[in-house]
Each structure stands twice: as structure tokens, then as C-alpha cells.
Amino acid sequence: MSTKRIHLLGFVQHGVNSHATGMWRHPKDKVGWNFARPAYWQHMAQTMERGLFDAMFIADELAPYTTHQNSSDATVKYAVQCPTHEPSTIVPIITTATKHLGVGVTLSTAFEHPYSMCRRLSSLDHLSDGRIAWNIVSSYSKSEWEAYGRDMAMREDRYARLEEYMEVCYKLWDSWEPDAIVADKETGIYADPAKVHVVHHDGQYYSCHARHFCAPSPQGRPVLWQAGSSDRGRDFAAQHAEAIFAVHPNVERMRQYADDLHDRLAKRGREPGSVKLIYGLQTVVAETRAEAQAKYERIKALIPPEGALAWISGHFGLDFSTYDPDEYVQNIEVPGIQGLFESIIYAKGGAPVTVREAATIYAQGMGMPVLVGTPADIADQMERFADEGGADGFMLIATYTPGCFEEFVDLVVPELQRRGRYRTQYSGTTLRDHLLEY
Numbered sequence: 221m222s223t224k225r226i227h228l229l230g231f232v233q234h235g236v237n238s239h240a241t242g243m244w245r246h247p248k249d250k251v252g253w254n255f256a257r258p259a260y261w262q263h264m265a266q267t268m269e270r271g272l273f274d275a276m277f278i279a280d281e282l283a284p285y286t287t288h289q290n291s292s293d294a295t296v297k298y299a300v301q302c303p304t305h306e307p308s309t310i311v312p313i314i315t316t317a318t319k320h321l322g323v324g325v326t327l328s329t330a331f332e333h334p335y336s337m338c339r340r341l342s343s344l345d346h347l348s349d350g351r352i353a354w355n356i357v358s359s360y361s362k363s364e365w366e367a368y369g370r371d372m373a374m375r376e377d378r379y380a381r382l383e384e385y386m387e388v389c390y391k392l393w394d395s396w397e398p399d400a401i402v403a404d405k406e407t408g409i410y411a412d413p414a415k416v417h418v419v420h421h422d423g424q425y426y427s428c429h430a431r432h433f434c435a436p437s438p439q440g441r442p443v444l445w446q447a448g449s450s451d452r453g454r455d456f457a458a459q460h461a462e463a464i465f466a467v468h469p470n471v472e473r474m475r476q477y478a479d480d481l482h483d484r485l486a487k488r489g490r491e492p493g494s495v496k497l498i499y500g501l502q503t504v505v506a507e508t509r510a511e512a513q514a515k516y517e518r519i520k521a522l523i524p525p526e527g528a529l530a531w532i533s534g535h536f537g538l539d540f541s542t543y544d545p546d547e548y549v550q551n552i553e554v555p556g557i558q559g560l561f562e563s564i565i566y567a568k569g570g571a572p573v574t575v576r577e578a579a580t581i582y583a584q585g586m587g588m589p590v591l592v593g594t595p596a597d598i599a600d601q602m603e604r605f606a607d608e609g610g611a612d613g614f615m616l617i618a619t620y621t622p623g624c625f626e627e628f629v630d631l632v633v634p635e636l637q638r639r640g641r642y643r644t645q646y647s648g649t650t651l652r653d654h655l656l657e658y
């Protein structure tokens with residue numbers, strides 16, 4: 221059997237904290253860097269490109285969480301994914317500072333018409349020479365709907381809208397024939413209108429009558445990325461996604477997920493390998509185990525308990541401050557991100573997890589498995605997740621930036637390369653080329 225090679229992505233947010241609540245307090249976090257300035261993003265991107273990552277992946281929310289005590293006070297107070305600046309604004313900064321690194325950008329369909337979404341994504345794909353992925357989300361948090369002055373749509377309705385949204389997007393992206401642009405200066409004809417089709421869509425939720433305003437971009441359409449994890453979300457991913465981002469705390473849960481997804485793909489006549497399964501992972505690496513463990517303890521000590529509660533309340537749509545901290549989360553039904561909640565429920569291998577523990581586990585790294593150790597320890601586990609858990613690659617969640625990515629690139633990447641598990645150079649030009657390379 222040939223050695224399975226892996227993909228790597230860096231998971232970040234255009235904000236002070238990314239995902240590890242407490243990160244900004246770390247003595248090594250952003251020393252001399254400002255997250256709101258281009259130099260920081262250029263350095264982060266160049267570090268990931270030095271490590272031959274497929275992409276930097278930018279998460280997003282549209283407003284501060286308000287579920288905790290019906291207020292955003294704790295969200296603001298403890299920098300719980302707040303402040304967060306608009307994600308697509310940094311994409312050209314990242315792609316002009318790099319040549320190969322892709323960018324996955326999270327953009328919500330909830331409050332934007334597909335026409336402008338397609339136009340923005342096609343423009344970014346042009347400007348990056350074909351290195352864009354779109355993380356398709358539909359806004360699961362009540363604060364986002366409050367911010368836009370709308371009643372929150374429930375999960376079923378969000379997915380029904382999303383199906384139609386995608387239909388409009390495909391129509392727009394496919395509407396220019398490849399040879400539509402003539403650019404004949406002699407005749408003065410730039411494009412052949414017979415080959416630039418007018419999109420006519422009158423559906424249940426969207427209406428669109430126009431030509432797509434952008435000429436075909438290098439990838440034609442961005443790489444479609446998805447992280448929905450409910451039953452409906454998995455079907456949507458199996459139908460549309462080229463890559464999936466999922467979080468599972470152990471190899472058994474990873475295997476179950478991979479098998480389930482492969483069944484859903486097979487039902488749609490899609491090959492399992494055509495959709496890349498990228499699992500979330502947090503690493504704390506050092507040259508010795510003792511050093512790595514000490515680093516890990518220091519990171520954990522920075523988590524603010526109330527900020528942690530505010531985060532799980534935001535992501536799962538329930539005010540966890542009203543629960544007994546010793547109640548088991550297994551007994552609680554959540555309306556928010558189901559898949560991520562399951563990552564907590566199984567965080568202790570099936571042993572019960574209390575609300576207090578859940579908040580801490582989540583605030584540390586969103587329920588992702590945490591690998592603490594030497595480069596060889598970390599590579600051992602990554603190999604296991606790939607071979608036994610079905611991972612095609614890993615989304616690395618930050619502990620402090622840019623240091624955690626620098627350390628990973630300097631210490632773990634060479635170890636993976638020595639084992640034949642990772643590329644030693646980029647082979648293609650677009651993000652899709654790199655994802656499909658192996």
C-alpha cells in the first residue's frame with residue numbers, strides 16, 4: 221500500500237483571537253504584530269507557504285455572540301471571537317504576498333444575494349490567479365440575524381435556501397462560454413453576446429435576471445468548502461463540496477464520519493477521493509515532551525471561564541450560564557452547531573463531560589484533538605488519523621500567532637516530509653490543483 225500523503229491548512233480569523241479564547245493574553249501572541257494590519261497577514265501567509273500548506277482558511281461570524289445572558293458583554297469583555305473584521309478584505313493582501321498558497325474564505329449566504337456573492341468570489345479568484353475556496357455558511361447564530369434585523373431562519377429552512385442559492389451560483393459561474401471573449405481590436409468586438417448567457421432564475425427564495433458581471437476566472441468557480449455537520453448538512457456537503465472541514469475528537473469518531481460521508485457520496489455517484497476530508501487539529505510542539513507539556517499547561521491557564529461559557533453559548537445557541545456547571549452535556553439538546561457539540565460530547569472517549577469541562581475544552585481549541593509532544597509524537601498521531609480515521613489532511617487551529625504556525629512549519633513539516641507523508645514542493649498553480657494533487 222502506498223503511503224497516504226496529507227494536506228495542511230492554517231485555521232484563522234480576521235480578529236485578535238482566532239479560536240483559542242485567551243490566545244491574545246499569551247506572552248508570545250502577536251509580539252510586534254497587529255492583526256488589523258497587512259504586515260501581519262503577509263507574514264502569516266508567507267509562513268504557511270514556506271510550510272507548503274494548501275491554504276490559509278479564514279473563519280467568520282457576522283456579529284458578536286449574544287446568547288450568554290442575552291447579551292454580548294462577555295463576548296466583548298473576553299475577546300470571544302471579537303473583534304472580528306471582514307474576512308474577504310485580507311484575501312488580496314494574502315495572495316499578493318504569496319504565489320501558491322490558497323485562501324479559504326468564509327462568507328455567509330444569509331444576507332447576501334447570490335449575484336453579488338458570485339461577483340465577489342469570481343473577482344477574488346481572478347486576483348489570486350485561481351487560489352480561492354469558499355467556505356459556504358448560512359449563519360447559525362441568533363446574534364447574526366439580530367444584527368441584520370431579521371427573524372432567524374431554522375436549520376431546515378436555511379438548507380432549503382442554500383440549495384437554491386447554489387443553483388443560482390452555478391448558473392452564473394457557468395454562463396460565460398470559455399471562448400466568449402474575442403477581444404478583436406480591429407472589429408471592436410470584445411465579447412460575443414451569444415456566448416455570454418443571460419441567467420434567468422425565478423425560484424422560491426431568489427430571483428435573478430442578468431449576465432454574470434465577471435469573465436470566467438482561473439478556477440471557473442472557487443473550490444467549494446463546507447463544514448455543515450447535521451444530517452442535512454452532511455447531505456449538502458456530499459452534494460456540493462469539494463472539501464469538507466470536520467472536527468472529531470478521536471480516531472473512532474473520525475472513521476465513523478468518513479464512512480458515513482463515503483456512503484453519502486456513493487449514493488450520488490461521486491468518488492470518495494474527489495472530496496477531501498480535512499479534520500481540525502491543535503498541536504503544541506517542542507523539542508522535548510516535557511517542554512511541550514509545559515507550553516500546553518501555560519496555554520490552558522489563559523482561558524477565561526466566563527469567556528469560555530460565552531463561546532459555547534454562542535456556538536451552540538443556548539445560554540450555558542443558566543445550567544449547573546456540573547450537569548452533563550450529553551443530556552442537553554442544542555440548536556446550534558450540532559457537529560461541534562458532538563466533538564465535546566465525545567471529548568473524553570464517551571465518558572460524561574460536564575458543562576464546566578465542555579466550556580474549557582471548547583475554548584482551548586473548538587473541541588479538536590490536541591496533540592502535545594515532539595515532532596515525532598505529533599507526526600505519529602497525524603499518520604494514525606490519516607490511515608485509520610480517513611483524514612486527507614488537517615486544519616491547524618492556532619494557539620498563539622504567528623508563533624504556533626512558525627513552530628509547526630519548522631519542526632513538524634520536516635518530520636512529515638522525512639516520512640514521505642507531505643509534499644516537498646508545490647506542483648500546480650491553483651488551489652484545486654493542490655487539493656487534487658493527492
Ligand SMILES: Cc1cc2nc3c(=O)[nH]c(=O)nc-3n(C[C@H](O)[C@H](O)[C@H](O)COP(=O)(O)O)c2cc1C
Nearest residue numbers: 279280326357358360447448449450453557558559
Ligand atoms: C469545523 C467547523 C467550522 C465552522 N466554521 C464556521 C464559520 O467560520 N462560520 C460560520 O458561520 N459557521 C461555521 N460553521 C458552521 C457550519 O458551517 C454550519 O453552517 C453550521 O454547523 C450549521 O449547519 P449544521 O447544523 O449542518 O451543522 C462551522 C462548522 C464546523 C463543523
